Amino acid sequence: MKPLLRAEQAVLGAVLLDPGQLAALSWLAPAHFYRPVHRALFAAMRKLHAEGHPTLTDAGEVPIEWVTGSVAEASVNVRGLSASYAHTLIAACPRPGHAPVYGRMVLEGAIHRTVTQHAVRLHQVARADSLQGEVDGALHQAAVLADVLASLAHRWGTEPRPLAPAQSRTEAAVPPPAATEKALQDEQILLSVLVNQPAAMNEVVLWLRPGDFAEPGHGQLYRCLGALHHRGEPIDELTVLWEAQRRGLLADGVLTDVQVRGICEGCGVGSAEFLGEQIMRSSLTRTAATSAGAIRALAEDEALAPGRLISHALHALGPLDEVKARWKNATAEPSATTIPASADPPPPARIDAALARSQLRRPTRPDPATQTTHARPAGRAPTRSHS
Structure with a gap:
């Protein structure tokens, strides 16, 4: 028998032997027990104790009615419970005074079990949302898990x-x-749109990240586009291919020149904002499923203490929280009181540096027609004052 089931038996046996232990187990609930018969018996004992059932005789001993009454009350809600099993529970308790310690063992098992159940539910909902193109279910279940x-x-x-x-x-x-x-397909179309319509980068650059792309090569190509956009350099098939080569993507096999040209030569027609939101939907559900899988793996590790499990599970939800925050920014309605204003232009030095990397700069000559001279008229010597 697993230690968890033995701990459940020990808790119940301790309360049957010493009903006063219920005062030290106020934080333990019937739902924390794994077996239904154990849940029913613990709930019955709590109910009888709250109703003032006599738990001690005049001689200071636990009456037999306490045991039989608890079994009878629990049998109303569950089958298969007999008085003989109550004696089995009593025999399974090493020391009734250690009931709080046994109770924490039961609670520890309940925490692992509860986290596993909610992680499985989040994974299932995320997969269903991914197939339906929705995110509301995954967002709700993630909030419930948190x-x-x-x-x-x-x-x-x-x-x-x-x-x-x-x-x-x-x-x-x-x-x-x-x-x-x-x-x-949405990722390929979006990249093609961004190459053929460079101004569309402004619609997605603030909330779409390379990690949102399911295909790693697509994410790296979007990173190249973002770098060109950030430096103010022109975006076309050649500049994108050159940026990919400079980042080592072609040498590492992440991308090939055929793939890059195929994406750049695509139709390039569509709404970058709409396609970006579609990619964000897929990223959110995919991240939710990944976080759920990681949390489930942690919860199934029986050697992990509950405090560590909860902290590690919250950490596993971190990537999902980050994607969720960007999703809200991408789909937020513009405020009616917000006055759109153009962004401050980059410093002239930064513009000059970006242009210097993208094209040759020829020295400019002054225009004689517009040049202003400040030379003194010939034949007139400067005057000096000797006063």
Whole structure:
């Protein structure tokens, strides 16, 4: 028998032997027990104790009615419970005075089980949203998981603070789910639009990141476009190919010149903002599924203490929180009170540096027609004062 089930039996046996232990187990709930029969029996004992059931005789001993009454009350909600099993629970308790310690073992198992259940639910909802092109379900379930983690931290007695797990616990991280064919097509079309309509970079550059692309090569190509846009250099097929080569993407095999040319020579027609939002949807659901898989792997590690589990799970939700924040910025309605204003132009030195990297600069000659001279008239000597 697993230690967790033995701990559940020990808690119940301790309360059957000493009902006064319920006062020290006020933080333990019936739902924290794994077996239904254990949940029903603990709930029955709490109910009888709250209703003033006699738990001690005049001689200071626990009456047999306490045991039989608890079994009878629990049998109303669950089948298969008998008086003989109550004696099994009593025999499984090493020491009734250690009931709080046994209870924390039960709570620890409940925390692992609860985190696993919510992580599985988040993964399922994220996968369903990915197929339907939605994000509301994943966002809601992620918020529920975050609230559950905060509640579990409070019950366990720790602060809900994100903490990165050790390297050994991240090696078995669940890989991200494969992207759909539609998501890959949207990425290619968006990149083609950005190459053929460089001004469209302004529509997505503030909230779309290379990591949002499911295909790593597409993300690196978007990074090249962002670098050219940031430096103020022209964007076309050749400049993009050159930037990819300078970053070593062609040598490393991340991209090929055929792939780059194929994307750049695409139709280049469409709304960059709409396509960017589609990519963000896919990124959000994919990140949610990845975070859920990582949290589930952590929760299934029985050697991980509950406080560490909660902190590591909150850390695993960090990438999803970051994508969610950018998603809200991308889909936020413009404020009616906000007056659009043009961004401040970059410094002249930065403009000159960017232009110097993209084209040759010829020295300019002064125009004789517009040049202003300040020479003194010939034949007139300067005057000096000797006073």
